[in-house]
Amino acid sequence: xxxGILLVFIIGYALIAFEHSVNINKAAIAxxxxxxxxxxxxxxxxDAHLINEQLESHLSEISGIxxxxxxxMTIVELIDAHDGFDVITNSIKTLNKRKLLIIVCVLSFxxxxxxxxxxxxxxxxxxxxxxxxxxxxxxxxxxxxxxxxNAGGAWTPIGDVTTTMLWIGGQITSATTIxxxxxxxxxxxxxxxxxxxxxxxxxxxxxxxxxxxxVSEATKGQRMTILLSGIAILLFVPVFKTITHLPPFMGMVFxxxxxxxxxxxxxxxxxxxxxxxxxxxxxxxKIDMPSVLFFLGILLSISALHSNGQLVQxxxxxxxxxxxxNSIVLSIxxxxxxxxxxxxxxxxxxxxxxxxxxxxxxxxxFLAYCAGTGGSVLIIGSAxxxxxxxxxxxxxxxxxxxxxxxxLAGYFAGAAVFIILN
Numbered sequence: 001x002x003x004g005i006l007l008v009f010i011i012g013y014a015l016i017a018f019e020h021s022v023n024i025n026k027a028a029i030a031x032x033x034x035x036x037x038x039x040x041x042x043x044x045x046x047d048a049h050l051i052n053e054q055l056e057s058h059l060s061e062i063s064g065i066x067x068x069x070x071x072x073m074t075i076v077e078l079i080d081a082h083d084g085f086d087v088i089t090n091s092i093k094t095l096n097k098r099k100l101l102i103i104v105c106v107l108s109f110x111x112x113x114x115x116x117x118x119x120x121x122x123x124x125x126x127x128x129x130x131x132x133x134x135x136x137x138x139x140x141x142x143x144x145x146x147x148x149x150n151a152g153g154a155w156t157p158i159g160d161v162t163t164t165m166l167w168i169g170g171q172i173t174s175a176t177t178i179x180x181x182x183x184x185x186x187x188x189x190x191x192x193x194x195x196x197x198x199x200x201x202x203x204x205x206x207x208x209x210x211x212x213x214x215v216s217e218a219t220k221g222q223r224m225t226i227l228l229s230g231i232a233i234l235l236f237v238p239v240f241k242t243i244t245h246l247p248p249f250m251g252m253v254f255x256x257x258x259x260x261x262x263x264x265x266x267x268x269x270x271x272x273x274x275x276x277x278x279x280x281x282x283x284x285x286k287i288d289m290p291s292v293l294f295f296l297g298i299l300l301s302i303s304a305l306h307s308n309g310q311l312v313q314x315x316x317x318x319x320x321x322x323x324x325x326n327s328i329v330l331s332i333x334x335x336x337x338x339x340x341x342x343x344x345x346x347x348x349x350x351x352x353x354x355x356x357x358x359x360x361x362x363x364x365x366f367l368a369y370c371a372g373t374g375g376s377v378l379i380i381g382s383a384x385x386x387x388x389x390x391x392x393x394x395x396x397x398x399x400x401x402x403x404x405x406x407x408l409a410g411y412f413a414g415a416a417v418f419i420i421l422n
Contacts, residue, residue, distance in 0.1 A: 001044035005308055008036045009301055027290040030297025037304035044308075058303035064168050064249045065299065066292055069161065071252035073292075075230050075259055076119045077283035082218040084227030089127040095203040097137065104128065104141055105148040105193050109186070112152030113159045114231055117372075120149045121384040125391050133205040142388050143403035144196060147376045147410060149384045151189040154372030155181035157238055157248070161295070161383070162345040162371045168248050169349055171357075171364040174238035180365045183421065188373050188414030192406035218278060222266050229262050256280070291383075298342055306350035314351055325363060330415060333370025337381035341371045362422055369418055376407035 012033030016026045042051045079085065088107070094100050104124060112120040124145050132138040153159030157167035157174045166172045218226070233255035240251030260280045267275045276282055322328050336344050348367055357363040375382030379389050379399040388394060 001040060002308060002310065005037050005040045005044070005304060006310060008033060008040060009305060012036075012301065025290060027294040027297065030294045030301070032297070034297040034300030034304070037301045041304050041308055054307045055303075058300075058307070061169065062296065062299045062303070064247050065161075065165055066296060068164060068168065068249040068252045069292055069295065070287060071249065071256045072116065072158065072234065073119075073287040074256055074280060074283050075233060075252075076115055077286045078259060078263060078278075078280060079227055079230040080123075081278055081283055081286075082223045082226040084223050084230065085123045087223060087227055089123075089130065092127070092131070097202050097204055098197050098200045100131065100204060101141060101144060101197060101200060102193065105144055105189060108145050108148040109152035109189050112149040113156040114234060116158060117149040117153035117160050118383040118387055120152070121145060121387045122391070124149070125388055129392075131204060137204060139392065139394060139398065140196070140402065142392055142394065143399060143406070144192065146379070146382065146385050146388055147192050147403070147407050148189045150376045150382050151185045151373050151410065151414070153384075154188075154369050155185040158234060160372045162341050163368045164248070165342070165345055165349070166364055166368050170354060170359055171349065171361075172368055173360055174242070176360045177365065177368060180360075180422065181369050181418070184369055184414040184418035185373065186414075187417045188369075188410040191410045191413040195406055195409065222278075225266055226259070226263060229259055233259055295342060299346055302346040302350060305347070314347070318351075326366070326415075326419060329363065329366045329370050332367065333374030333411065333415075334377065336371050336374045337377035341375050341382065345371045365422070366415075366418060369414065370411075373407075373411050373414060377404050377411065379403075 012029055015022055015024065015029045016033075019026045019029070038051075038055065042048070045051055088111075092100070092103055094103065104127070108120055108124050111123070115123075125142055128138055128141050128145065132141060150160070154163060155178060157163055157172065157177055163172070163177065167174065167177070237248060237251040237255060240246070240254065241248050244250070263278060263280060267278050270278075318328050318331075322331065332344055332348060345367065348371075352363065375385065379385040379394060379396060385399075389396075389399075
């Protein structure tokens, strides 16, 4: 039966990896995989009381992650509904390719740390489509955007879902993560940027593409109020956790409620029809619920393997065969380029507990860096890459030829800096 659980997980994972070939949404596969793993485990153990106890224990952690993600997604969608991000994109005026690439990469790096790498990629791809007409230039810029967004998401607890998982799980703390990972993540972004900038010359031709506006638009004051309030709330979440010692999702839920009230007050003089497109209810309808359900299915699958003891066995195998801690974490990071980094980090959290490696241990911080940046090596290795691939129809092989070596150079450079500093 243990082999059956593992087999179901591997088959489910393979179907998720080849989602576009099998034409079945990965969320559906993940949900089915998660429930089947727990069903087989229940048959194997034949102890309903223990099964329910273990499932409830895992579900409390899983629900915290999901509520956090849903809150963050809603806040970002509300900002976007007010065209808040246009304040940033409209301020870029340069036509020089090298300067523009530097602006895009640096902006993506820091924006990703405040929002998250997926949201930043969606916003910045929209910007690049406005700024660049030539598709060859556009693809290069988007490839660099993926590397920068993933690097930027790795050094804050809210920048990448895997770092968020480690933060919520108690493996890392916000202040130590920022202090420890900022420089390695910056190196991870700068090395590819320097390599590309050396040979990048000329000016860009502006695209004529423009964003379709709502009939009833938000005023400049309303746009700035929601943008600044939303970013301030996202930045306040780690502070809330530090002050109250409550789980991070409580800070995010508090922030969402606060922004909800602010948005209602900002549009209090409008009638219901005009107010609808600027409401939290509208933002809730736009959040990516399939991604949330995908995380639920994956985390349920991993929790079944954890409860069954298979992750502990895997950890022991890696310790015996690889041994070196740096090599183990670097391998996990590179593996995240092939398979999704969410289950990899979830598995690592099950393989190595807080008794083995305490909070903010070298292992957890290095894992946060490697899992966050290693996915850039392949376009399917990160949420940012998958989003860009879908929007711009980027070819998998083109990415390997043009971007993968740059991502690898940045990944190993940042890792080397991290090891030296720590």
